Amino acid sequence: MTWQAGKWLIGLYLASTIVSAMVPLTLAWVTKLLLDMLGRGETDVDRAAILGCALGGIGLLTGLLPHVMVYVNKETERRVGLLAQNQLFLTTERFVGLARFEDPEFLDRLRLALQSGGATPGAVVAGVLSIVRTAVMVFGFLGSLLVLSPWMPILVLASALPALGAQLWLAKRRAALQWELGPVERREIFYRDLLTSVQAAKEIRLFGTGTHLRTRMLIERRKANHETSRLDRRELAVQALTGCATALFAGGALLWAVLAAADGRISIGDVSLLISSIAGVQSASVALLREIAQVHQKLLLFKHFLEILDSEPDLPVPSNPATVAPLSQEIEFRDVWFRYSAEQPWILRGLNLVVPHGQTLGLIGRNGAGKSTLIKLLCRMYDPDRGSIRWNGVDLRKMEPTELRERIGAVFQDYMNYDLSAGENIGLGDLSRSHDQQALVAAATSAGSHDLISSLPHGYDTLLSRIFFAGGALGNTRGVTLSGGQWQRIALSRAYMRGSRDLLILDEPSSGLDAETEYEIHVGLRKHRRDRTSILISHRLGAVRDADLLVVLEEGRIAERGTHDELIALGGLYARMFAIQAKGYRDEYSEVQQ
Numbered sequence: 298m299t300w301q302a303g304k305w306l307i308g309l310y311l312a313s314t315i316v317s318a319m320v321p322l323t324l325a326w327v328t329k330l331l332l333d334m335l336g337r338g339e340t341d342v343d344r345a346a347i348l349g350c351a352l353g354g355i356g357l358l359t360g361l362l363p364h365v366m367v368y369v370n371k372e373t374e375r376r377v378g379l380l381a382q383n384q385l386f387l388t389t390e391r392f393v394g395l396a397r398f399e400d401p402e403f404l405d406r407l408r409l410a411l412q413s414g415g416a417t418p419g420a421v422v423a424g425v426l427s428i429v430r431t432a433v434m435v436f437g438f439l440g441s442l443l444v445l446s447p448w449m450p451i452l453v454l455a456s457a458l459p460a461l462g463a464q465l466w467l468a469k470r471r472a473a474l475q476w477e478l479g480p481v482e483r484r485e486i487f488y489r490d491l492l493t494s495v496q497a498a499k500e501i502r503l504f505g506t507g508t509h510l511r512t513r514m515l516i517e518r519r520k521a522n523h524e525t526s527r528l529d530r531r532e533l534a535v536q537a538l539t540g541c542a543t544a545l546f547a548g549g550a551l552l553w554a555v556l557a558a559a560d561g562r563i564s565i566g567d568v569s570l571l572i573s574s575i576a577g578v579q580s581a582s583v584a585l586l587r588e589i590a591q592v593h594q595k596l597l598l599f600k601h602f603l604e605i606l607d608s609e610p611d612l613p614v615p616s617n618p619a620t621v622a623p624l625s626q627e628i629e630f631r632d633v634w635f636r637y638s639a640e641q642p643w644i645l646r647g648l649n650l651v652v653p654h655g656q657t658l659g660l661i662g663r664n665g666a667g668k669s670t671l672i673k674l675l676c677r678m679y680d681p682d683r684g685s686i687r688w689n690g691v692d693l694r695k696m697e698p699t700e701l702r703e704r705i706g707a708v709f710q711d712y713m714n715y716d717l718s719a720g721e722n723i724g725l726g727d728l729s730r731s732h733d734q735q736a737l738v739a740a741a742t743s744a745g746s747h748d749l750i751s752s753l754p755h756g757y758d759t760l761l762s763r764i765f766f767a768g769g770a771l772g773n774t775r776g777v778t779l780s781g782g783q784w785q786r787i788a789l790s791r792a793y794m795r796g797s798r799d800l801l802i803l804d805e806p807s808s809g810l811d812a813e814t815e816y817e818i819h820v821g822l823r824k825h826r827r828d829r830t831s832i833l834i835s836h837r838l839g840a841v842r843d844a845d846l847l848v849v850l851e852e853g854r855i856a857e858r859g860t861h862d863e864l865i866a867l868g869g870l871y872a873r874m875f876a877i878q879a880k881g882y883r884d885e886y887s888e889v890q891q
């Protein structure tokens with residue numbers, strides 16, 4: 298990935314790494330040669346000038362190289378970050394179902410992948426190169442020490458081994474801790490987002506829950522802090538121990554050098570070389586150990602990124618998927634059983650239902666009966682656990698979900714409000730026509746939102762947002778805030794952008810609409826539905842009564858089915874619910890009359 302991000306960057310980084318690794322060692326040797334020359338009282342001006350120039354060059358490189366390396370490192374991280382982010386979101390786009398996004402473990406992994414994926418490949422390459430650089434330095438200095446005394450490099454290496462073991466253990470613990478703290482940190486983020494989101498601000502103020510939510514957020518933060526500071530303390534203890542060992546070793550070596558120089562066994566230049574080498578080895582090995590541990594930890598975290606990239610598709614699609622033909626026959630639910638997970642109860646229990654092409658199905662039932670679930674299965678957001686759903690007789694499992702959804706227009710109960718312009722909000726329904734003004738106006742007119750949009754300050758270009766400025770040609774113009782029912786009409790317009798699709802699904806399309814608008818929309822819908830297949834869910838029975846087939850769901854089973862008149866004649870749940878709603882309207886009407 299890093300190679301893809303920029304080959305020349307890697308080349309430049311590698312070159313500066315090797316040169317910077319040679320700098321301290323060269324400096325130590327040039328200094329030794331200069332001191333020895335001065336010690337011998339030599340007056341070779343040319344040699345002194347060469348050594349002086351070498352020192353100047355080393356100084357220049359010492360000043361310049363770190364900045365070049367920081368720049369190259371940051372540039373690599375930026376480029377790799379972009380690539381990694383793209384790959385991660387491409388992969389999540391390939392999860393065509395919903396189950397993954399309702400799985401806490403997946404969400405924890407995704408968060409870590411987002412955190413580590415962007416920076417890790419670049420950081421690992423930088424870390425590995427830095428390891429190479431420090432290793433070159435360490436071995437160069439060890440070589441210098443070998444010239445002075447054969448046992449000194451062995452002692453240095455032996456003293457570094459326990460520190461390496463401890464650093465690797467700490468790195469593993471850190472990576473594990475980040476995984477363990479995933480749920481804690483996600484809950485903290487949840488409270489933090491609540492406390493700063495405009496959607497939650499109203500309720501939080503009304504119910505006075507701000508302090509309560511802030512306390513909960515801080516509890517999560519404290520839990521995370523407690524664990525991380527425990528690990529930091531362990532790291533401190535390890536570093537203190539290794540620091541003491543290093544200082545003892547350096548002191549001993551220095552003492553030996555001074556005594557050896559006093560005996561005339563080594564020169565002043567050798568003492569200088571030994572001091573530089575010991576300091577060089579020790580600082581380089583501290584850096585080396587830290588880099589090894591950090592790269593190790595980053596690779597452990599990067600595992601989450603790779604696991605997401607390698608995940609199996611959430612909804613299996615055959616290698617040769619069936620083409621999704623225009624709906625010409627029927628949609629059939631054949632003995633469909635479904636539950637959201639093995640630990641949860643059955644939501645649909647052996648459902649058998651046929652919706653013939655060109656007809657309208659009205660779905661009715663109490664809260665939690667399974668109506669929206671049935672719709673989600675029909676859009677192949679999940680697969681049934683048992684039984685099958687068939688489109689023109691072909692099992693949806695044999696189809697590519699994205700191709701199936703191309704044939705469906707839908708408004709879900711929990712539709713989205715996008716902080717985009719009114720036109721964009723509607724255009725998202727069909728990106729291929731999102732710039733077709735006529736199509737946008739036609740969809741908005743069918744859903745009763747054209748007059749509303751026309752009355753906005755910039756018509757279809759008006760930004761519908763409380764949290765952004767319009768930007769572009771409209772500069773710092775504030776967005777417009779719509780009411781709940783107005784948003785619902787925009788969502789309905791979005792579905793109408795796909796109005797020519799084979800199947801139109803509307804889950805509670807009019808729950809927030811005023812009576813007049815609801816009436817207009819239903820008249821429009823009736824016209825639109827003619828000769829088209831549609832499924833309508835509504836608790837307002839007046840809105841679905843003229844459907845070709847009404848189905849009452851009760852605890853995941855079909856309790857009643859028939860036309861409005863048949864169900865009224867049956868005198869069951871539908872008839873009772875209809876009577877209660879009709880009575881409510883009649884009572885209110887007679888109160889108004891009196």
Ligand SMILES: Nc1ncnc2c1ncn2[C@@H]1O[C@H](COP(=O)(O)OP(=O)(O)OP(=O)(O)O)[C@@H](O)[C@H]1O
Nearest residue numbers: 399637644662663664665666667668669670671710
């Ligand atoms: N993503 C989900 N994960 C787990 N359970 C779910 C999920 N979505 C819905 N359920 C459960 O499935 C049951 C049926 O929900 P569904 O939304 O299909 O009901 P509904 O008939 O549309 O209800 P309503 O009229 O209130 O909209 C409910 O008990 C609900 O708790």
